[in-house]
Amino acid sequence: MGLPPAMALVVHLLSCLLGTGSWVAINGVWVELPLVVAAAPEGWLLPSYLTVIIQLANLGPLVFTLAHRFGRLGEVGVIYGVLALGCLSCLLLAFFWGSTSVVAGVPRSTALLALLFFLALVDCTSSVTFLPYMRRFQPVYLTTYFIGEGLSGLLPGLVALGQGVGTPQCHGNGSNTTGNYQAPHFSVQTFFLFLTAMMGLSLASFILLNHLPVAKKEREKETGYTKEDNALRAKVKAEKPSMVQGSAGRCFGSGVYSRPQLAYIFVLLAWVNALTNGVLPAVQSYSCLPYGHTAYHLSATLAALANPMACFLGRFLPSRSLVLLGGLSLAGSLVASYIMAMAILSPCPPLMRSSLGVILIVSSRQFES
Template sequence: MLDCTSSLVFFDYMKRFRTQYLRAVFLGEALTSAIPTVLILAQGVAGETICIQKINSTLLEPSYTQPRFSVKIFMFCIAGIIIASLIAFILLRWTSIVRLADAAEKNVREKAISNRNVAVEENLPMVNVIKSRTSSKSIQHMPRRLFFLFLILNTVNSTISFGCLPSLSTYALLPFGQKAFYYWSVLLPIAYPLALLLSIYWKHVSNHVIVLQSIFNWLLATFIFIIARQSPCPWLADTIQGALMIITVWFIMSLTSGFLRITIGNRIKSEWEDDKGMFYYGGTVQLGLLLGTIPIYILINVFGVFIDRKPCRAYCFS
């Protein structure tokens, strides 16, 4: 429950801070996958399964190398990340660090100033009132249709990236070898930090580019779905070319999906004038998870649409 509601709570909490600090949340999300990956590498879990022949049998059984430290130590490290997050929240909530950094959003102060201006304008000539109101309308805000479009795009992207594809990783990658799955698990957490860096340098993204990137992202996801559906013998199975193909496609899709998520979040935070914009933005992430995990679970466990590849077994005879 805590993990499923984190995006909803965190993004809604960020309405209290300036827009530029929203990237800190995205960086934290990136580190939640990057740090465990580093721990896994330090743990020394091998990327290749060793097949050993059984005694008095022609069958092969998989053998896995022992990790450098136990699962208990790994979980203690993960708990340390959660404790660090708690300390960070305490510092934000009950210390003066936000005031010292001048990181708080100015909505409340601006509303108070605007109320004062309205009271003063009532005593001014009509011409001055018209000029002031005209200048206030010149500020550009996100239209309601564009806001709903961004929410729909974020829901669909979350459905694909967080709801559907994680469950299909073994079906799409293991046909190309255990090393392909291992390198994918190492490279994938790098995509989100790279997307964050890309969003820093590419701050202004047009609406047409966001839509085109979403369509491109859906095409890549469709390709991964096709590969997973063809498991255990997809195109170029058991080849280096196939492994490079699926890892590259998945990495580009994750990079594009992360960039879209960050860009849409920044646009809503800076342009949507309602305070509940980030709440709805976080809600679309959870809605996407719901819309993605349930159908994939039914397809895998009820209908058996996807067939996984077992280690140390021969497939794809031609």
């Protein structure tokens, strides 16, 4: 027997809040980079450093996977640890993001880079711990979790749009010209405190999911099913396997693919992920900043909004067409080529002082996201 609607809504809300903590920290840092880059001694190189840091942080999932495989390490304790680390790192980032120290005679944002590594470690590790934990609950709550995961990019983007971006303003004539920096609506510190609050809500929701009686009742392993329920669940599982091997190839959901088709799919996935998560973020400042701080700000924040919206749309318009998949990948590659060309031609790309240039670069970043 299911929970009353009001009680089920509580579990849905907690699942959603847990999902927001999955990538909210790094997504928030990406959308705040236009303001951080202006103050950090690394300047335009900072997005490249962040990309490398995120890749290094993938050691976290690898270590957890090996520990879980050979040491029987459970995900619950790890989730407590990574969420607490995320809260602490965001809080420290709010107060020390602008601190610098001299390394090899050059000023470096050592505190910022170190804290970004811990945040990336938190988010990367969440990918291999949050989902196994949510599988303990009834399947309907997994959908709610994914909604929260989408909000982890959407909410920071909306807040960053409300924050605005500082824009250089020139005063005076000739050699007496001076540049002032118009402050955004609220500071970088306030934005990082917002991220701290989001991580805190995610940690609190996880604690409640573990201990609230109403949440415990919704765990599949602790829910009593009748024989009819178990028979129905077994039938559904048998009719809809996640992946089975047959004579024609392999089956994902209702789509059957041959081995060459599977290779084609995975190659495209690897290529698209390399572009969207590695190459393009690393050159973001070089491709966008020449068109102005506003263009850079819009590219970063709207990209954070475009990704969850595209995922949301994909849930209602699913397609398994390999031709469509290849066409979209080709279109994305062409757009990525344009972005890379603008980065290579930086700091003086074409249409630099034109509104058309701003529209093209911002639109390109949204398409790639």
